Amino acid sequence: xxxxxxxxxxxxxxxxxxxxxxxxxxxxxxxxxxxxxxxxxxxxxxxxxxxxxxxxxxxxxxxxxxxxxxxxxxxxxxxxxxxxxxxxxxxxxxxxxxxxxxxxxxxxxxxxxxxxxxxxxxxxxxxxxxxxxxxxxxxxxxxxxxxxxxxxxxxxxxxxxxxxxxxxxxxxxxxxxxxxxxxxxxxxxxxxxxxxxxxxxxxxxxxxxxxxxxxxxxxxxxxxxxxxxxxxxxxxxxxxxxxxxxxxxxxxxxxxxxxxxxxxxxxxxxxxxxxxxxxxxxxxxxxxxxxxxxxxxxxxxxxxxxxxxxxxxxxxxxxxxxxxxxxxxxxxxxxxxxxxxxxxxxxxxxxxxxxxxxxxxxxxxxxxxxxxxxxxxxxxxxxxxxxxxxxxxxxxxxxxxxxxxxxxxxxxxxxxxxxxxxxxxxxxxxxxxxxxxxxxxxxxxxxxxxxxxxxxxxxxxxxxxxxxxxxxxxxxxxxxxxxxxxxxxxxxxxxxxxxxxxxxxxxxxxxxxxxxxxxxxxxxxxxxxxxxxxxxxxxxxxxxxxxxxxxxxxxxxxxxxxxxxxxxxxxxxxxxxxxxxxxxxxxxxxxxxxxxxxxxxxxxxxxx
Numbered sequence: 001x002x003x004x005x006x007x008x009x010x011x012x013x014x015x016x017x018x019x020x021x022x023x024x025x026x027x028x029x030x031x032x033x034x035x036x037x038x039x040x041x042x043x044x045x046x047x048x049x050x051x052x053x054x055x056x057x058x059x060x061x062x063x064x065x066x067x068x069x070x071x072x073x074x075x076x077x078x079x080x081x082x083x084x085x086x087x088x089x090x091x092x093x094x095x096x097x098x099x100x101x102x103x104x105x106x107x108x109x110x111x112x113x114x115x116x117x118x119x120x121x122x123x124x125x126x127x128x129x130x131x132x133x134x135x136x137x138x139x140x141x142x143x144x145x146x147x148x149x150x151x152x153x154x155x156x157x158x159x160x161x162x163x164x165x166x167x168x169x170x171x172x173x174x175x176x177x178x179x180x181x182x183x184x185x186x187x188x189x190x191x192x193x194x195x196x197x198x199x200x201x202x203x204x205x206x207x208x209x210x211x212x213x214x215x216x217x218x219x220x221x222x223x224x225x226x227x228x229x230x231x232x233x234x235x236x237x238x239x240x241x242x243x244x245x246x247x248x249x250x251x252x253x254x255x256x257x258x259x260x261x262x263x264x265x266x267x268x269x270x271x272x273x274x275x276x277x278x279x280x281x282x283x284x285x286x287x288x289x290x291x292x293x294x295x296x297x298x299x300x301x302x303x304x305x306x307x308x309x310x311x312x313x314x315x316x317x318x319x320x321x322x323x324x325x326x327x328x329x330x331x332x333x334x335x336x337x338x339x340x341x342x343x344x345x346x347x348x349x350x351x352x353x354x355x356x357x358x359x360x361x362x363x364x365x366x367x368x369x370x371x372x373x374x375x376x377x378x379x380x381x382x383x384x385x386x387x388x389x390x391x392x393x394x395x396x397x398x399x400x401x402x403x404x405x406x407x408x409x410x411x412x413x414x415x416x417x418x419x420x421x422x423x424x425x426x427x428x429x430x431x432x433x434x435x436x437x438x439x440x441x442x443x444x445x446x447x448x449x450x451x452x453x454x455x456x457x458x459x460x461x462x463x464x465x466x467x468x469x470x471x472x473x474x475x476x477x478x479x480x481x482x483x484x485x486x487x488x489x490x491x492x493x494x495x496x497x498x499x500x501x502x503x504x505x506x507x508x509x510x511x512x513x514x515x516x517x518x519x520x521x522x523x524x525x526x527x528x529x530x531x532x533x534x535x536x537x538x539x540x541x542x543x544x545x546x547x548x549x550x551x552x553x554x555x556x557x558x559x560x561x562x563x564x565x566x567x568x569x570x571x572x573x574x575x576x577x578x579x580x581x582x583x584x585x586x587x588x589x590x591x592x593x594x595x596x597x598x599x600x601x602x603x604x605x606x607x608x
Contacts, residue, residue: 025114045075053086113385118426125196136182148207172208180225194532213254234329243331323356338364339375364388390430413551431491448475462506488569500528566600
């Protein structure tokens with residue numbers, strides 16, 4: 001049986017086959033209707049449900065014959081989810097006089113906690129991601145006395161170090177000196193971009209410039225400023241209608257840290273000094289002191305022991321890391337490598353955040369479909385309630401970039417529709433949607449060269465490469481198309497610092513260069529400012545219902561509707577003209593590489 005035939009028999013996205021649409025809260029009644037051809041002669045049908053989070057218990061639900069729809073029999077039944085929270089995997093069995101037939105395919109039903117209530121603010125407005133060391137500095141800092149043996153670039157326009165040192169290590173100890181005070185000074189600029197959430201990569205004291213191996217969670221890195229600087233930043237951001245999201249890196253700390261103290265630079269004993277340290281059981285030693293678990297085997301990032309009661313209290317207790325920084329003015333946390341954190345820990349972080357600030361939001365770093373993610377042989381509960389309020393939407397990034405680079409528009413729609421069916425509505429609307437982050441190539445570079453080039457170029461080549469004028473013209477056109485769809489889509493459109501200025505770069509650290517103040521691409525900056533203000537002031541783009549329109553080889557289009565207002569976003573990624581059918585049946589032409597934001601009447605509100 002072909003995929004098209006299967007869809008005619010049962011399509012979970014079709015209200016004739018399943019109601020309500022998509023994921024459901026606990027204590028729901030879910031209606032199913034199977035639609036086999038009348039000529040097949042089936043007499044009985046059953047839905048076979050496997051309740052994964054109840055030890056794979058199986059329920060067989062009879063589907064009773066409920067009538068005809070033209071040439072199709074209808075077999076219907078209602079599944080009561082009760083108080084269950086988790087995944088239900090269901091399939092169908094049909095019986096005729098000739099015997100039993102197993103309907104091909106297994107389908108997913110996500111059942112989330114009915115009690116969960118997620119603040120809506122994050123998914124409505126624009127989010128701006130800042131890599132703090134590289135955004136803006138007010139003066140050249142003196143690294144004397146700071147952890148990590150740092151060096152500081154005297155010129156803001158120098159290149160980050162990327163070659164290994166004499167020991168063959170890339171140590172990431174070169175800093176440029178971006179600061180919290182610098183971010184504070186640039187808040188009017190961010191406001192002009194329509195930014196409503198500032199997501200800061202780690203700001204706590206750490207030896208490396210990326211600060212993903214904390215030396216002290218209780219202390220702002222002195223090169224960035226102080227706790228008082230952070231409070232001032234939050235206060236002024238709030239005054240301007242912006243919120244601050246912090247990066248929580250709790251799966252590991254730094255080798256150079258007060259917790260591990262691998263180099264002995266801290267006066268109090270850390271785990272590396274032995275069992276007398278209060279932090280000793282925060283880490284996993286296979287053989288003390290030199291064999292210990294670390295993230296991806298990177299010795300400078302020792303993995304934390306999430307089963308340690310004192311570690312969990314330190315992170316999530318009343319005066320722990322989560323609550324104390326929310327108390328200082330932060331509004332939410334993004335959890336680094338959320339899959340590495342046991343569900344118990346993510347749940348405790350979520351509970352601590354809500355206890356301190358009821359509208360605080362937790363966003364998880366998850367690279368796949370978060371509803372089905374398995375890590376360490378455990379199905380994660382990321383979007384079932386009480387864990388992550390939303391996740392980083394890498395499936396959107398991957399499928400949208402694929403479309404822009406010559407992929408199929410229907411593929412983007414199908415990927416996004418699969419997530420919409422699998423995620424609770426609040427999780428879908430709270431996704432962090434982006435075209436690039438600190439862990440990926442710069443969007444402009446990828447859209448200009450078409451790939452990461454690791455297989456056929458050297459690191460020196462990727463360091464030196466800049467887009468040719470022809471490549472850049474195409475890349476800018478593609479970036480404008482992609483960002484139009486991104487800013488019109490449900491979820492938080494997230495802009496990686498400098499993408500709006502036209503920054504280029506391959507992998508880390510080339511994607512983490514300093515912001516080119518005074519050398520921005522004015523065309524792109526104006527474009528992102530227009531998009532940001534539209535998102536900020538247009539209710540249909542902030543919270544409107546999504547309806548797919550034309551999605552073909554080269555076209556993606558959809559509408560957003562709220563309170564009687566409908567806007568249509570459309571993009572033609574091909575170098576040839578394409579057609580677009582509007583909801584009223586009229587037609588609109590899309591020129592090659594053209595994107596449009598339209599009113600329901602067809603009036604063009606924005607054109608790439």
